[in-house]
Amino acid sequence: MSPQILLLGPNGQVGWELQRALGPLGDLTSLDRHGDPARGWCGDLSQPEALAETVRALRPDVIVNAAAHTAVDRAEAEPDLARQLNATAPGVLAREAAALGAWLVHYSTDYVFDGSGDQPRDEDAPTGPLNTYGRTKLEGEQLVRGSGCRHLLLRTSWVYAARGGNFAKTMLRLAAERDRLSVVDDQIGAPTGADLIADVTAHTLRAALRQPALAGTYHLAAAGETSWHGYARFVIARARAAGASLQVDDDAIDPVPSSAFPTPAARPRNSRLATARLQAAFGLVLPPWQRGVERLLAEILPPMAGR
Numbered sequence: 001m002s003p004q005i006l007l008l009g010p011n012g013q014v015g016w017e018l019q020r021a022l023g024p025l026g027d028l029t030s031l032d033r034h035g036d037p038a039r040g041w042c043g044d045l046s047q048p049e050a051l052a053e054t055v056r057a058l059r060p061d062v063i064v065n066a067a068a069h070t071a072v073d074r075a076e077a078e079p080d081l082a083r084q085l086n087a088t089a090p091g092v093l094a095r096e097a098a099a100l101g102a103w104l105v106h107y108s109t110d111y112v113f114d115g116s117g118d119q120p121r122d123e124d125a126p127t128g129p130l131n132t133y134g135r136t137k138l139e140g141e142q143l144v145r146g147s148g149c150r151h152l153l154l155r156t157s158w159v160y161a162a163r164g165g166n167f168a169k170t171m172l173r174l175a176a177e178r179d180r181l182s183v184v185d186d187q188i189g190a191p192t193g194a195d196l197i198a199d200v201t202a203h204t205l206r207a208a209l210r211q212p213a214l215a216g217t218y219h220l221a222a223a224g225e226t227s228w229h230g231y232a233r234f235v236i237a238r239a240r241a242a243g244a245s246l247q248v249d250d251d252a253i254d255p256v257p258s259s260a261f262p263t264p265a266a267r268p269r270n271s272r273l274a275t276a277r278l279q280a281a282f283g284l285v286l287p288p289w290q291r292g293v294e295r296l297l298a299e300i301l302p303p304m305a306g307r
């Protein structure tokens with residue numbers, strides 16, 4: 001029998017791609033924050049007990065949680081909401097999954113680490129979040145693991161997608177409005193496409209449903225590394241080459257240290273995630289980050305005349 005899958009956060013970057021990728025795996029019910037009032041179903045992570053009742057009513061075999069508080073700077077000003085969405089709600093979903101014997105697929109972040117060093121971190125490396133978002137995401141991880149539910153906890157980084165807000169789209173917007181940009185060059189990580197995350201989620205979930213010993217925490221990021229500055233340069237150079245009308249060219253993006261770009265939330269310098277465990281356990285090859293970003297640009301830039 002095909003599994004019943006409940007997807008939360010279906011309109012976010014990752015959630016949108018999951019609607020596509022999870023389709024062939026089972027019978028998919030997607031609930032956004034408005035839920036389905038006619039059926040009395042709640043999809044709002046700020047109402048964890050109503051969410052729990054919905055899970056008990058639907059009795060899914062798999063819960064996939066793509067909803068979260070992802071506004072990193074805003075989380076500093078609204079820590080209670082961030083904690084409710086990133087920790088309390090995943091904890092409740094995990095508790096309900098454990099009671100049903102269901103799987104929980106949940107996402108976490110490179111921001112659970114303190115950013116020290118210059119080597120990729122594996123799944124067992126010590127955590128040490130620098131900001132509220134990272135602290136609440138880490139608490140969510142701990143609640144998921146502590147619940148005893150069968151889970152796939154996928155830590156990823158620097159997510160972008162054609163749909164939704166992200167750094168690449170911000171750079172394109174700013175490059176059209178200004179003639180110079182300053183971008184930090186001392187935070188290093190790997191931009192990772194929501195489409196890749198969704199496809200890998202479907203693959204790992206399918207394997208884990210057949211082989212429950214695969215449950216656990218995995219790092220899922222595109223291969224290679226860059227700084228936010230390198231990422232911005234790449235996006236703007238490729239966009240210009242594709243005919244986008246931008247004021248800034250890639251030489252007008254000044255590399256600056258984090259100290260020259262103060263933000264309410266501190267960010268880790270080293271966001272590199274070691275992905276060997278995921279690749280080995282599931283027989284996957286994670287492509288270089290540039291490939292997905294090129295695809296994003298092909299999708300979002302207006303076609304050039306004659307192309």
Ligand SMILES: NC(=O)C1=CN([C@@H]2O[C@H](COP(=O)(O)OP(=O)(O)OC[C@H]3O[C@@H](n4cnc5c(N)ncnc54)[C@H](OP(=O)(O)O)[C@@H]3O)[C@@H](O)[C@H]2O)C=CC1
Pocket residue numbers: 009010011012013014015032033043044045046065066067068069070085106107108109110137155156157158159160164165194
């Ligand atoms: N974005 C990134 O760079 C990274 C993200 N991650 C993690 O990956 C996962 C997916 O992130 P991503 O797709 O980028 O996130 P998005 O910000 O694109 O989407 C988050 C989703 O959460 C939903 N949401 C917000 N508040 C609530 C609420 N109260 N109830 C229900 N839904 C709510 C939003 O709904 P609405 O559309 O209605 O606003 C949105 O659909 C998250 O766990 C995130 O922490 C990990 C590393 C990097």
Ligand SMILES: Cc1cn([C@H]2C[C@H](O)[C@@H](COP(=O)(O)OP(=O)(O)O[C@H]3O[C@@H](C)C(=O)[C@@H](O)[C@H]3O)O2)c(=O)[nH]c1=O
Pocket residue numbers: 070071072073109110111156157158159166167170174181182183184187228261263267
């Ligand atoms: C807009 C802008 C940002 N920056 C810097 C600020 C920051 O250090 C870095 C990234 O900025 P953003 O605020 O766009 O990205 P940020 O919200 O920090 O992205 C993070 O989101 C959460 C959800 C995650 O889990 C992380 O993996 C990561 O993707 O770039 C510049 O240097 N110049 C600029 O013009």
